[in-house]
Amino acid sequence: MTDSVCFHCGLPIDPRHRYEIKIDGQPQAVCCPGCKAVAELIRDSGMSNYYAMREAPEPGTGRPADDAADWRAFDRDDMLEAFGAIDGDGAEASIYVGGMYCAACSWLIESTLTKQAGVESADVDPVTHRVRVRWRRAATGLGRILSTLTGLGYEPQPLAPQAGTRPEVAEQRKALKRLLVASLGMMQAMMFAVGLYAGDFEGMAPDMQLFLRLVSFVVTTPVVFYSARPFFAAAWRGLLRRRPGMDLPVAIAVGSAYVASTYSMLTGGEAVWFDSVTMFVFFLTLGRFLEMRARHRSIDKSAALSGVLPNTVTRIDDGADAVIPASRLVPGDRVRVRPGEAIPADGTLLAGRTSVDEALLTGESRPQPRSGGDALVAGSVNLDGIIEMRVDRTGPDTALGTIRRLAERARYARPDFVQLADRIAGWLVVVLLGIAAVVGAWWSVADPGHAFVVTLSVLVVTCPCALALATPAAFSAAATRLAELHLLVTNGNAIEVLARATRVVFDKTGTLTVGAPSIVATSVLDTTRSAADYEHIAAALEAASTHPIAAAFVGRDAGVRASGHRIAVGEGVAATVDGVRWRLGRHGFVAPEDPGDDDPSRIYLGTGGRLCAAFDLADSLRADAADAVRRLRELVPAVSLASGDGEAAVSRVAASLGIEDYRSRCTPAEKLEAIRAAQQAGDTVVMVGDGINDAPVLAGADASVALSDGALLAQTNADLIMLGSSLTPLVTAFGAARRTMRIVRQNLAWAIVYNVVAIPLAAAGYVPPWAAAIGMSASSLIVVMNALRLSRYGG
């Protein structure tokens, strides 16, 4: 150990503040009283081995935080309900331990905790950095355990117990097991089938044949009763509700082939079909598995759904900090958020400056600066400053909560189009069962020996699985792809509407434009200085202003500083630069004796009542607006613009984007009327707005898209939400919607052609059951994989 770095945490030691501690008789240097305390604690509990066993620490690891959290509140029983489980006299909780970096850490934590009075067991999982603690409630409490961990220099986070496993995870686990049983069963059954077929040609001893059939039966049985169980269950439910689905023919085919094979095995009959049964079940299970994965992925992508909000927050109560469960936050609470922590609720920044990462909500990966009065969004991450915030909205009312709610809605509501496909498939099943019955009846008269095999083949080959999967598979693949592009589909119908849209109506402010003014032109009225000089001066004047217009000048001061700011509300601002008193604002404010025009989009800079420069301000277009509109016009026949702004501003935007059909000074009611008129003229209208001011208009359109960032999202209810500040994903959405409908049509066409060709062949007895199983399964897999092509749409 050198003396220049801390023995405990590895940070360099400031020679002026050097502390020493004896470990195993050797003096060691540490950097601060905190490290000294931790090292002493470790030594005094007989854990000095820790220093010998550990790997070299990342400097700073294990150093106690200066503002160590107060965990006393966690000794109370009501906290245990939120963070652990009470079990008679004992209790149990999971704790995430930040700052744990090697095996020696887990040893230290386990040994220290189990030595503490009242702790029964502590199991550390070094991979997930979690420790599971059991203790006797009479002797100690969660708060004391957490304080012990803090005392060791770690940063513990109690974890809210998971209410069971997430349903998707449980579903995927079950499906995987079913798939594996089916695949292993299929491989084994086929292997024995090869032996049996060879025996048919070459001859084989009867007892060997019976033995091979018996082992085939043994491997097929779990496939039928375990892997195929969902098909039987669904078929039964369909029968009970008198709405037979595609599972009914599957269940009949699997069940009857299995029973007939078993019977044939017991009575020494001609053939068994165990190989066909397992293969059929395997391919069906595989198709279901792929479809399930596509569905789950769209859930995962539709906004990192869970685990982004902190479990505990530091609430500021009359100056004292208390750590409380995040679920107890109510609007109005004041909360302290440290760097690296997630913002627990939507709120307002009260004190401190920081930057936040809002990538989760807006797709914007650059850190966003935030200072006093700015809005903060739940789920974004505080990057570099300690801040105090006021909680405004919690839980389901936050923007994140809204996204989750809309994503849930999309997950559970089946789009009309899919429902229609379901109904058709239901009818088809009845028809196909009828066909199978007729074929069976005819063959049992004409050739009773083959009646069962042929009927089985017809049943298997006609199973309308492909038809039933055609639409939902394509829709969920499309939704997944769009979510990756930060477009959340909250209403499945929207995809279909987008595909056949004939008119797109844009709002202007905040949609085509960024919603904040910028300088479009600077005119120099007094040529003693250059336009750039005037801009610098104006920017220095506006530096102290919070007026929206000031945003246009941000970052243009080039180091010029002004002093003595005086703000005249609604008029302008005055300040001194290099001894000259400047005024910036309306014409009448800068040059009082010459009240000129009063155009709100023009502001003047002057000194001593003399005008020096004029700045034309306009809400600037989004960087990709022109490109996006141009590409959209290739996809959609008509693009129009409806805005509440004045004629001049709207016509300028329309002209620069090449939109001929525009309306200015529209009230929301007039916008809605315009949309209704277009709809009556036969147009399918998609409205794109910022989602809040346009809410009624959005609701009136056939499909609505809200372009919104962060906090404003909380109020929107649009069918499609675009996160972030770019318009390009909208074009992708239209393209993807068309592609989706094209794939749905391809899938439906394939399913119909396949059935039309396969049914007569099977009915004529040309298709053995195994070939029928391959044909039907291949057909379903083709449909699902065709749909999965959508997940790569748009690069």
Add this chain to the structure above:
Amino acid sequence: MSILYILIPLGLLMLGAAVWAFFWAVGSGQFDDLDTPAMRIVMDDDEKPPPSSES
């Protein structure tokens, strides 16, 4: 050929063991994430752990 009467049941036993092992692996969560392991190979693994909150 009577060796088959021993080998096939033996094979079935091993099959059963394999199924049991897989069920255990699924149950312990090893297959919960099927997407990121494929990506992990292209990630840098020399990233520093997040800084402790003493700043």
